[in-house]
Amino acid sequence: xxxxxxxxxxxxxRAFLATVEEGSLSAAARATHQTQPTLGRQVAALEEALGVTxxxxxxxxxxxxxxxxxxxxxxxxxxxxxxxxxLAASGQSQSIEGLVRISASDVASTYQMPRxxxxxxxxxxxxxxxxxxxxxLSDLLRRDADIALRHVRPVQPELIARKLSDQNAYMYATQExxxxxxxxxxxxxxxxxxxxxYGNPDEMLVHLLAMGLPVTRxxxxxxxxxxxxxxxxxxxxxxxxxxxxxxxxxxxxVVRVLPDIVPLTIPTWLVSHRELITSSRIRLVFDLLAxxxx
Numbered sequence: 001x002x003x004x005x006x007x008x009x010x011x012x013x014r015a016f017l018a019t020v021e022e023g024s025l026s027a028a029a030r031a032t033h034q035t036q037p038t039l040g041r042q043v044a045a046l047e048e049a050l051g052v053t054x055x056x057x058x059x060x061x062x063x064x065x066x067x068x069x070x071x072x073x074x075x076x077x078x079x080x081x082x083x084x085x086x087l088a089a090s091g092q093s094q095s096i097e098g099l100v101r102i103s104a105s106d107v108a109s110t111y112q113m114p115r116x117x118x119x120x121x122x123x124x125x126x127x128x129x130x131x132x133x134x135x136x137l138s139d140l141l142r143r144d145a146d147i148a149l150r151h152v153r154p155v156q157p158e159l160i161a162r163k164l165s166d167q168n169a170y171m172y173a174t175q176e177x178x179x180x181x182x183x184x185x186x187x188x189x190x191x192x193x194x195x196x197x198y199g200n201p202d203e204m205l206v207h208l209l210a211m212g213l214p215v216t217r218x219x220x221x222x223x224x225x226x227x228x229x230x231x232x233x234x235x236x237x238x239x240x241x242x243x244x245x246x247x248x249x250x251x252x253x254v255v256r257v258l259p260d261i262v263p264l265t266i267p268t269w270l271v272s273h274r275e276l277i278t279s280s281r282i283r284l285v286f287d288l289l290a291x292x293x294x
Contacts, residue, residue: 009049010078015042016054016068017075021160024062031274076162076290096281097126102289103145107227109133111247116292120285127281135199135227146282147289148271162270164294167244168263171211172254174237184258187212194239197223198230207242211264268293 018028019039029036047054054068064072104113109131117129132145153161178184181193191214197204201220208215222238224230234241235251244266248254270293272286 009042009045012042012046012049013075013078015039016046016071017079019043019055019062020064020068020072020075021162023157073294096124096284097128098281099128099130100147100281100285101130101132101145102285103132103134103148105135105149105227106133107231107243107247108149110228111250112293116289119292120288123288124281124284127285129285135225146272146279147286149289149293150269150271151266153267153269154271158274160272160274162290164268164270164290167246167266167268169242169244169266170248170259170261170263171240171257172234172243172248172251173240173257174235174253175255177237177239178255178257187258187261188214190240190257191215191219193219194221195219196221196230196233196239196241198227198241199223199225207264211242211261 014032015028015034018032019025022028022031025036025040025043029039032039043054050071052067053065054071055062056065102113110133113131117131120127120129150161153163182189184190184193193215195204195208195215197220201217201223204220204223205215205217208219222230222233224233230241231243231247231251233239234243235253240257242264243254245256245263248256270286270290272282
């Protein structure tokens with residue numbers, strides 16, 4: 001490792017990360033139990049050490065510069081690593097106990113959570129997890145869950161949201177179904193195809209039309225409020241539907257329909273109440289989810 005290249009202070013990195021996640025110097029100061037001037041000096045010292053401007057300051061508001069945005073993912077990884085080091089050094093990761101409730105869609109709960117829970121079992125075997133498999137938005141303010149995976153960013157200031165990734169979603173069907181409808185080569189070839197909706201079929205139709213598909217409500221032959229059920233319909237050859245490529249990769253019986261079309265983009269946000277700052281078990285699970293899903 002080139003130690004000469006590490007010219008910054010971890011406390012300054014911590015101040016920068018807290019400001020990004022909390023949204024303002026004043027909120028970051030409260031979260032880190034410092035005064036606002038002290039925190040501001042730490043951020044300014046980091047800017048000086050790195051030779052870049054991290055925030056644009058307009059009145060009382062702060063906006064990340066391009067340079068600041070490029071550093072965020074690296075700094076978050078450092079923060080998560082520091083948290084794990086602290087827990088490991090004190091032996092807390094093995095001794096942390098208690099219930100953590102995670103809200104996620106039924107698809108994410110079925111296809112993604114088991115792998116993550118195995119990781120958590122190894123790192124913190126004393127943590128109990130309840131997975132709330134629901135396609136409705138859990139109310140974290142009323143403690144319906146401690147942590148939620150969402151595809152929309154929350155607007156409540158009491159919540160902390162971290163964007164993990166943008167997932168690409170494509171149309172999928174079984175090879176048998178693709179052959180049945182004549183191996184379509186363009187969008188117009190899908191005018192008579194059967195589509196499967198998750199949830200409200202009218203809402204699904206809006207997404208299909210946005211993709212340029214020449215379809216009507218009558219094309220949506222099967223639908224279910226359950227994403228898992230709807231995806232099983234696809235896997236059993238009943239029609240076409242949209243799915244993230246990460247989930248679809250777990251089902252070898254499906255193939256991408258019209259693979260060259262522009263995909264839908266699905267953002268993934270990890271959300272929790274600000275309690276995660278002070279709860280070691282919630283913070284541990286939050287960071288592990290961020291690592292596993294980023």
